[in-house]
Amino acid sequence: MADTSVRRTKSQQIADDLKAAIERGDFEAGDRLPGENALASQYGVAGLTARHALKSLATEGLVEIKKGAGARVISFHPIRRHGIQRVAREQWGAGKSIWSADDDRPQTIDVRVDSLAAPPHIARVLDLAEGELVCARSRRYVVEERPVMLAVSYLPHTLVENTAIARIDTGEGGIYARLAELGHAPAHFREELRSRLPTAEEAAGLEMPAERPVIKLCRTAFDQEGRAVEVNEMTLDGAAYVLDYEFDA
DSSP: OOOOOOOHHHHHHHHHHHHHHHHHTSTTTTOOOHHHHHHHHHTTTTTTHHHHHHHHHHHHSEEEEEETTEEEEEOOOEEEEEGGGGOHHHTTTTOOOOOGGGGOOOOEEEEEEEEOOOOHHHHHHHHHOTTOOOEEEEEEEEEEEEEEEEEEEEEEEHHHTGGGGGOOOOOOOOHHHHHHHHHHHOEEEEEEEEEEEOOOHHHHHHTTOOTOOEEEEEEEETTTTEEEEEEEEEETTTEEEEEEOOOOO
C-alpha cells in the first residue's frame, strides 16, 4: 500500500510548529518569535533553514520581519468580506458605503479619477466601441496603516460624465446610488475570482511580499435592462481578507 503521509522538510516543520503555537495563543499579537539562532539550535538545523521557516510565516501574513527586530506576530485581523450583503440595495440605497458591510475599522482611501480609452477586455464587457472612453476610478484602501486592496472601477464615460461619479467624492451611497439617480441602478451582479502571485506593481502598491498570493476579483454590475454599467477589478492582499458568502437553500 502506498505511503500517503506528508513528509515535511525541517523548514516546514519549524513553520508548522510556530504556526500552531500562535494559534494556541502561546504567542500573541506583537510578541517576538524565537530568532534564527535559537530556532536553529532548538531543531538542530542551519540558520538558513530557520530563516526560511520565518519567511514562510511572513509570506502567509502571520508575522512581520524587520531588520534588527526579528519576527513579531501581526496584530491585524483579516477583513471579512461579505460578498452578497455588501452590494445589496438596502446597503447603498440607504446611503451606506459598501465597505461598511465588511468592517467597522476606519480606512483611508486614496482615489484617482481618469478618463481614458477603455482597455479591450473592459470595452467588450461594457459593449463599447474600440477606443471609446471610460471613467476609471482607481482606489487604494488602507486599514490600520496596512494597504489591503487596490481597485479600479470602469464606467462608460458617456453615462457618467459631468456627474459625481466622475469626481473624487461620489457622495453617500457611492457609485451605485449615483447610478440609481441616473436611472441605471444595479439590479444584478456577477463576481469572478481567482488567486495568483502579484505583479511587481501590485506587490509594491500593497506593500506585501511578492511571494504572497493576491485575490483577483472582478465584479460586473448590470442595470435592470441587462446593460453592464460598471466593471470593478480588485486586487486583495490574500492574507488580509476572508471571503464570506451566504446563500439560502
